[in-house]
Amino acid sequence: xxxxxxxxxxxxxxxxxxxxxxxxxxxxxxxxxxxxxxxxxxxxxxxxxxxxxxxxxxxxxxxxxxxxxxxxxxxxxxxxxxxxxxxxxxxxxxxxxxxxxxxxxxxxxxxxxxxxxxxxxxxxxxxxxxxxxxxxxxx
Amino acid sequence: xxxxxxxxxxxxxxxxxxxxxxxxxxxxxxxxxxxxxxxxxxxxxxxxxxxxxxxxxxxxxxxxxxxxxxxxxxxxxxxxxxxxxxxxxxxxxxxxxxxxxxxxxxxxxxxxxxxxxxxxxxxxxxxxxxxxxxxxxxx
DNA sequence: GTATGTGCAAACTTTTTGCACTTCG
DNA sequence: CGAAGTGCAAAAAGTTTGCACATAC
Numbered sequence: 194x195x196x197x198x199x200x201x202x203x204x205x206x207x208x209x210x211x212x213x214x215x216x217x218x219x220x221x222x223x224x225x226x227x228x229x230x231x232x233x234x235x236x237x238x239x240x241x242x243x244x245x246x247x248x249x250x251x252x253x254x255x256x257x258x259x260x261x262x263x264x265x266x267x268x269x270x271x272x273x274x275x276x277x278x279x280x281x282x283x284x285x286x287x288x289x290x291x292x293x294x295x296x297x298x299x300x301x302x303x304x305x306x307x308x309x310x311x312x313x314x315x316x317x318x319x320x321x322x323x324x325x326x327x328x329x330x331x332x
Numbered sequence: 333x334x335x336x337x338x339x340x341x342x343x344x345x346x347x348x349x350x351x352x353x354x355x356x357x358x359x360x361x362x363x364x365x366x367x368x369x370x371x372x373x374x375x376x377x378x379x380x381x382x383x384x385x386x387x388x389x390x391x392x393x394x395x396x397x398x399x400x401x402x403x404x405x406x407x408x409x410x411x412x413x414x415x416x417x418x419x420x421x422x423x424x425x426x427x428x429x430x431x432x433x434x435x436x437x438x439x440x441x442x443x444x445x446x447x448x449x450x451x452x453x454x455x456x457x458x459x460x461x462x463x464x465x466x467x468x469x470x471x
Numbered sequence: 472g473t474a475t476g477t478g479c480a481a482a483c484t485t486t487t488t489g490c491a492c493t494t495c496g
Numbered sequence: 497c498g499a500a501g502t503g504c505a506a507a508a509a510g511t512t513t514g515c516a517c518a519t520a521c
Contacts, residue, residue, distance in 0.1 A: 266405030
């Protein structure tokens with residue numbers, strides 16, 4: 194995605210367009226490996242050497258609040274982040290920490306239909322995602 | 333579950349039966365609210381006043397390694413733990429932090445069948461679980 | 472110009488670690 | 497008795513916060 198696309202996303206949410214925000218959201222869209230805050234900083238430090246830790250955490254939290262970034266929960270301490278907000282799932286290996294997107298429209302439809310019909314009474318569903326735990330093979 | 337049942341679980345895994353382990357596994361089986369390490373300590377402190385933090389973390393890690401306890405990943409910092417190891421899912425509200433079990437045999441079968449047929453090539457599945465994010469209603 | 476955002480460092484929270492002592496089998 | 501487990505306290509890792517300064521709009 195070009196920088197204009199990033200800026201548009203921010204403006205549409207009423208967020209001020211700052212170089213830090215553009216860099217972080219850009220990084221999340223390039224990286225595709227569900228980085229931690231630490232990994233994001235490392236990635237953007239080349240083009241943005243003096244960004245502050247606290248700023249990165251603040252910005253990520255803002256993005257999550259506005260729904261343009263999602264948290265990816267794992268068994269590890271550090272939080273991982275995901276720039277892809279459309280419905281998808283994750284393959285996850287607790288041993289190596291590797292996380293891969295698992296996109297599957299057929300599965301999405303199956304789950305959406307299932308819960309539409311099921312209609313859980315005391316809960317309003319906002320988002321459904323599968324965590325598929327296991328091992329990556331020869332990789 | 334009585335104390336004998338807890339001891340049996342530990343012995344079957346080749347783990348030494350210590351009062352600390354019995355207390356923690358017992359707590360996890362009573363609690364049903366996916367407690368953090370902190371919450372577990374608070375819960376067992378009545379009957380076990382001088383258990384050490386480090387011991388609780390060590391024991392939980394041992395249990396997870398032996399598959400008798402699972403980690404429950406959320407958007408929060410602190411890890412949550414679950415004494416139920418059979419296939420099930422979670423309703424989760426990021427706003428309040430509340431986590432509830434969602435048990436559904438029909439869903440389990442649907443998912444298991446789906447992935448059996450699908451056969452992802454580069455990944456060996458060990459465990460599938462849905463995180464259903466949203467809001468609990470009047471509760 | 473003003474509300475909002477950022478840098479920085481300190482503080483806080485959660486988890487891990489090292490080592491002496493203890494306990495289970 | 498010996499291997500494994502525990503207590504404790506210090507340290508590490510991850511995240512949040514407060515405040516002065518800077519910037520987007």
